[in-house]
Amino acid sequence: xxxxxxxxxxxxxxxxxxxxxxxxxxxxxxxxxxxxxxxxxxxxxxxxxxxxxxxxxxxxxxxxxxxxxxxxxxxxxxxxxxxxxxxxxxxxxxxxxxxxxxxxxxxxxxxxxxxxxxxxxxxxxxxxxxxxxxxxxxxxxxxxxxxxxxxxxxxxxxxxxxxxxxxxxxxxxxxxxxxxxxxxxxxxxxxxxxxxxxxxxxxxxxxxxxxxxxxxxxxxxxxxxxxxxxxxxxxxxxxxxxxxxxxxxxxxxxxxxxxxxxxxxxxxxxxxxxxxxxxxxxxxxxxxxxxxxxxxxxxxxxxxxxxxxx
Amino acid sequence: xxxxxxxxxxxxxxxxxxxxxxxxxxxxxxxxxxxxxxxxxxxxxxxxxxxxxxxxxxxxxxxxxxxxxxxxxxxxxxxxxxxxxxxxxxxxxxxxxxxxxxxxxxxxxxxxxxxxxxxxxxxxxxxxxxxxxxxxxxxxxxxxxxxxxxxxxxxxxxxxxxxxxxxxxxxxxxxxxxxxxxxxxxxxxxxxxxxxxxxxxxxxxxxxxxxxxxxxxxxxxxxxxxxxxxxxxxxxxxxxxxxxxxxxxxxxxxxxxxxxxxxxxxxxxxxxxxxxxxxxxxxxxxxxxxxxxxxxxxxxxxxxxxxxxxxxxxxxxxxxxxx
Ligand SMILES: Nc1ncnc2c1ncn2[C@@H]1O[C@H](COP(=O)(O)OP(=O)(O)O)[C@@H](O)[C@H]1O
Ligand code: SF4
Ligand SMILES: [Mg+2]
Numbered sequence: 292x293x294x295x296x297x298x299x300x301x302x303x304x305x306x307x308x309x310x311x312x313x314x315x316x317x318x319x320x321x322x323x324x325x326x327x328x329x330x331x332x333x334x335x336x337x338x339x340x341x342x343x344x345x346x347x348x349x350x351x352x353x354x355x356x357x358x359x360x361x362x363x364x365x366x367x368x369x370x371x372x373x374x375x376x377x378x379x380x381x382x383x384x385x386x387x388x389x390x391x392x393x394x395x396x397x398x399x400x401x402x403x404x405x406x407x408x409x410x411x412x413x414x415x416x417x418x419x420x421x422x423x424x425x426x427x428x429x430x431x432x433x434x435x436x437x438x439x440x441x442x443x444x445x446x447x448x449x450x451x452x453x454x455x456x457x458x459x460x461x462x463x464x465x466x467x468x469x470x471x472x473x474x475x476x477x478x479x480x481x482x483x484x485x486x487x488x489x490x491x492x493x494x495x496x497x498x499x500x501x502x503x504x505x506x507x508x509x510x511x512x513x514x515x516x517x518x519x520x521x522x523x524x525x526x527x528x529x530x531x532x533x534x535x536x537x538x539x540x541x542x543x544x545x546x547x548x549x550x551x552x553x554x555x556x557x558x559x560x561x562x563x564x565x566x567x568x569x570x571x572x573x574x575x576x577x578x579x580x581x582x583x584x585x586x587x588x589x590x591x592x593x594x595x596x597x598x599x600x601x
Numbered sequence: 602x603x604x605x606x607x608x609x610x611x612x613x614x615x616x617x618x619x620x621x622x623x624x625x626x627x628x629x630x631x632x633x634x635x636x637x638x639x640x641x642x643x644x645x646x647x648x649x650x651x652x653x654x655x656x657x658x659x660x661x662x663x664x665x666x667x668x669x670x671x672x673x674x675x676x677x678x679x680x681x682x683x684x685x686x687x688x689x690x691x692x693x694x695x696x697x698x699x700x701x702x703x704x705x706x707x708x709x710x711x712x713x714x715x716x717x718x719x720x721x722x723x724x725x726x727x728x729x730x731x732x733x734x735x736x737x738x739x740x741x742x743x744x745x746x747x748x749x750x751x752x753x754x755x756x757x758x759x760x761x762x763x764x765x766x767x768x769x770x771x772x773x774x775x776x777x778x779x780x781x782x783x784x785x786x787x788x789x790x791x792x793x794x795x796x797x798x799x800x801x802x803x804x805x806x807x808x809x810x811x812x813x814x815x816x817x818x819x820x821x822x823x824x825x826x827x828x829x830x831x832x833x834x835x836x837x838x839x840x841x842x843x844x845x846x847x848x849x850x851x852x853x854x855x856x857x858x859x860x861x862x863x864x865x866x867x868x869x870x871x872x873x874x875x876x877x878x879x880x881x882x883x884x885x886x887x888x889x890x891x892x893x894x895x896x897x898x899x900x901x902x903x904x905x906x907x908x909x910x911x912x913x914x915x916x917x918x919x920x921x922x923x924x
Binding site: 493494496497498500501502503505511512519589590591 | 651654656679680683684685686687688691692694696699700701702703704705713714717718749751762765766768769
């Protein structure tokens with residue numbers, strides 16, 4: 292068990308290191324931050340001075356090792372724009388993002404899972420077809436299109452809700468719905484196929500053969516088994532709580548981490564971009580670890596074999 | 602055997618998307634009797650009993666009648682069906698490992714049946730589950746109650762299935778190839794166990810198998826199925842002495858003279874026709890060495906030959922009774 296945990300942690304760290312490295316390389320190769328931040332009209336001496344100040348003249352590998360060493364010391368760098376610690380800039384945006392993504396996660400779970408279960412239980416019926424049609428629509432329509440559509444209807448036409456900004460909870464309604472609908476659609480489809488798979492298993496027939504009423508077959512035998520694959524995708528959704536709202540935050544001018552990322556990329560504000568990517572990779576990796584632990588809880592076959600078994 | 606049947610199947614037909622899997626099955630099972638159902642894979646043995654118990658997927662179209670001491674089971678209310686299933690007729694399946702819920706401890710799975718059919722709960726149900734596991738020969742039963750199916754061997758899982766089936770004190774146990782997935786030595790143990798339990802509890806047993814040898818050792822009566830029909834039905838001794846249907850003769854020829862390695866059906870070339878490609882006339886005609894021109898268009902009816910011996914072959918005539 293300890294060895295298992297150690298190897299998982301090592302792999303998690305490796306994943307994060309790879310993300311960080313990749314981000315570093317792509318960002319350095321995609322344009323000169325000094326020029327972009329100082330502006331095209333900046334005097335050449337100022338640009339040179341900027342480069343020297345941020346160490347941008349050093350060979351790439353030196354910059355890389357300096358950056359990596361700093362991370363290991365807990366220093367995620369400073370913004371090239373205003374000199375503040377990148378981690379502070381990012382941290383102050385996190386609550387705004389979570390204010391969208393956490394309610395959206397509840398919508399995904401509360402709509403997606405029951406819809407998928409009901410569709411599977413009524414396979415090929417009208418209900419199933421209706422749920423699946425909605426689900427396909429829900430995840431083929433890109434979130435910026437859905438967001439703009441909602442704005443058009445509920446903000447522009449009906450005037451019920453604001454179209455952007457973060458002044459009150461009412462401002463959160465449209466972005467939360469936009470985020471929730473797409474995820475619910477994905478979850479509904481996934482849950483449906485997990486349920487169908489389980490309902491076709493022999494042990495479901497066994498339960499019916501021993502006289503278990505259908506409702507109890509579904510509750511006690513089908514759902515606990517269908518939960519196992521579904522946990523994967525829910526884990527993925529939890530892992531994207533921080534980074535999953537980039538588009539929606541932009542559409543609704545919501546000052547969260549996603550908007551910060553878009554602005555920082557446009558500005559080549561290296562430390563900020565890398566800080567966000569590191570954070571995103573870390574949440575993903577942690578939620579993956581949690582999913583693996585949950586598997587162990589839900590599926591006895593994946594638990595460490597007890598003494599004397601087999 | 603002269604008493605009223607426990608369960609009667611009449612003119613049972615099943616279609617999957619228009620393709621006939623069962624084409625009119627009629628069969629009686631009497632109290633305490635052991636009936637074998639044989640035939641190659643795909644003949645409709647499983648579908649017959651799954652249909653009888655209402656366990657087929659909704660895509661199946663089932664017609665006919667299945668009565669349990671006069672009570673119609675086909676189309677019965679779900680609550681009534683749940684009472685009969687497990688309570689009066691139990692069924693166990695071919696692959697014990699996948700027939701048990703992988704995420705539930707076996708003690709709980711047995712207790713569930715005890716709760717449904719005997720109203721036992723908690724410690725009482727657990728104690729009874731342990732007693733049942735002892736009875737089906739599970740070693741270390743107390744500790745096994747907390748095991749998951751993947752922690753047990755195939756034979757042990759089949760014992761769990763049997764214990765679970767016994768939980769409702771059924772009058773009929775349908776065992777669908779209960780040993781096909783198991784090692785040879787375990788096969789014999791499980792079959793012996795089923796025999797012992799049947800005698801102890803005076804429980805009727807339907808033993809589905811593709812092995813006539815198993816039928817000879819374990820059953821009193823046998824129904825041979827081919828392509829969705831019963832083609833021969835007789836007491837075991839009569840069937841082995843004087844098989845009337847060429848298909849049965851082929852199955853017998855495929856048995857080794859004494860115990861030993863059992864080969865494939867070398868005596869019958871070809872395979873079972875698929876439901877959507879049923880030959881007109883006798884379904885066995887394409888493989889039958891004794892087929893005549895009439896066999897390709899005339900469907901042989903299941904005809905009484907002598908006493909309880911019935912066969913569906915144009916060559917098998919009740920004339921035999923005079924011999
Ligand atoms: N759920 C199903 N859907 C479609 N066809 C089926 C289904 N179950 C069984 N069949 C068909 O019914 C026929 C009889 O199958 P079965 O009763 O399982 O044979 P066996 O005698 O081996 O038990 C086969 O041709 C099989 O393909
Ligand atoms: S009816 Fe004809 S084809 Fe069918 S088993 Fe008898 S002899 Fe063979
Ligand atoms: Mg079968």
